């Protein structure tokens with residue numbers, strides 16, 4: 001059985017001879033399965049009883065995550081057709097919005113501002129920031145989420161002009177390996193780890209609720225202070241932490257940009273904010 005009942009389904013039909021399906025996974029499917037360390041099942045193969053999630057993989061349609069036993073549609077990173085994100089960019093934000101203001105750095109154009117999204121997830125926040133001109137680097141730890149993110153990014157590359165790389169790594173390690181003397185280190189490090197649900201919360205998006213099932217939310221919570229420490233060491237100007245409006249405030253936070261039900265807490269790492 002794979003971790004958390006996950007399997008890669010190769011979305012290509014096998015060759016049927018003598019009533020037996022001969023299936024040989026393409027290099028794309030093998031790559032997805034190897035990177036995620038999960039077993040492959042072919043399209044005609046019966047679903048294993050332990051199967052809770054399937055990562056559908058095909059060269060043409062990319063990668064999508066399907067939850068078994070629910071009527072949810074498979075979830076994918078689709079920056080081109082996702083109306084919510086398109087509307088968020090077109091009508092949702094202006095440069096005066098708390099989210100955009102949180103990342104804005106004095107005396108620095110947005111196109112010159114390097115932002116490292118250390119908890120990239122499905123890349124939605126990064127996509128919005130990139131469309132506002134910020135220069136983004138995305139880092140994601142979970143191999144399945146990274147696969148979905150990389151796939152979405154590859155298909156929308158032309159619209160994601162300001163993203164220099166999408167990296168599969170634990171950001172604590174990644175940040176700890178950045179030389180603090182490096183003039184090209186990020187001006188802003190962004191943290192949006194998954195938090196345990198507290199009390200009454202607005203219904204979460206389908207993709208986020210599926211993420212909750214496959215990532216280690218407890219680990220995200222426990223490592224927050226380590227992540228803040230690593231980010232504060234590296235960021236030239238500031239660290240921005242996205243939090244639920246009612247969540248406790250970290251003692252180093254200087255100011256919060258408050259949106260409708262979210263806060264963007266700012267830790268200043270230089271006087272020149």
Ligand SMILES: C[S@@+](CC[C@H](N)C(=O)[O-])C[C@H]1O[C@@H](n2cnc3c(N)ncnc32)[C@H](O)[C@@H]1O
Nearest residue numbers: 119121122123124125140141142170171192194
């Ligand atoms: C709430 S989601 C981020 C959502 C994202 N802001 C978006 O707009 O789609 C949190 C993500 O952070 C990732 N994460 C948490 N800790 C991490 C770490 N130390 N390094 C890299 N990724 C991490 C989790 O795997 C998860 O995918």
